[in-house]
Each structure stands twice: as structure tokens, then as C-alpha cells.
Amino acid sequence: MGFVLATFKFMPETVDTDLDNVKNEVEDVISKFGAKTEKVDREPVAFGLNALIVVVSIDENKGGLDPLEDQLRNVEGVESVEVTDVRRAIG
Numbered sequence: 001m002g003f004v005l006a007t008f009k010f011m012p013e014t015v016d017t018d019l020d021n022v023k024n025e026v027e028d029v030i031s032k033f034g035a036k037t038e039k040v041d042r043e044p045v046a047f048g049l050n051a052l053i054v055v056v057s058i059d060e061n062k063g064g065l066d067p068l069e070d071q072l073r074n075v076e077g078v079e080s081v082e083v084t085d086v087r088r089a090i091g
Contacts, residue, residue: 005086007083008084011079012052030054040055
């Protein structure tokens with residue numbers, strides 16, 4: 001059985017967006033999808049704006065990242081979601 005490790009970059013709507021709330025909602029969506037949040041970081045972008053970087057592991061039998069990405073785009077406070085890295089992990 002294999003897993004896919006995907007890294008998502010979330011850009012908030014504004015500098016004032018509460019990234020802790022976004023993080024909690026993102027983790028909830030990921031969990032309900034049947035995937036697992038492996039790591040969450042903040043990355044400075046510019047002028048006080050920080051992006052949320054989330055690494056997710058998902059069973060490759062789920063068939064792809066598009067359905068999860070679509071759900072993550074609907075999280076309140078998120079301007080955009082980008083998949084920045086995808087790797088296959090065996091184990």
C-alpha cells in the first residue's frame with residue numbers, strides 16, 4: 001500500500017486573517033476526507049502576510065488530490081490553495 005505526501009500552500013484573504021482558525025478548519029477538512037495532516041508551517045510572504053504550508057498524507061487509492069483541493073478552497077479566509085509538491089511514499 002502506498003501513500004501520497006502532498007504539500008499545500010494556503011494564501012489568506014488579508015493580513016488580518018486568523019491563520020489559527022484557517023489551520024483548524026483545514027485540518028478538519030483533511031481529516032473528514034480521510035487523510036492525515038503531517039506538518040503545518042507558516043511562511044512569510046510580504047508586508048506581514050504569511051502563507052500556511054500544510055503537508056498531507058493520503059492513501060493513493062483515494063484517486064487523486066483534486067477532490068480534496070476543491071474542498072480546501074472553500075475554507076473561510078483562504079484566498080487561494082496551491083499544491084506545491086507531491087511525492088509517493090511506500091509503507
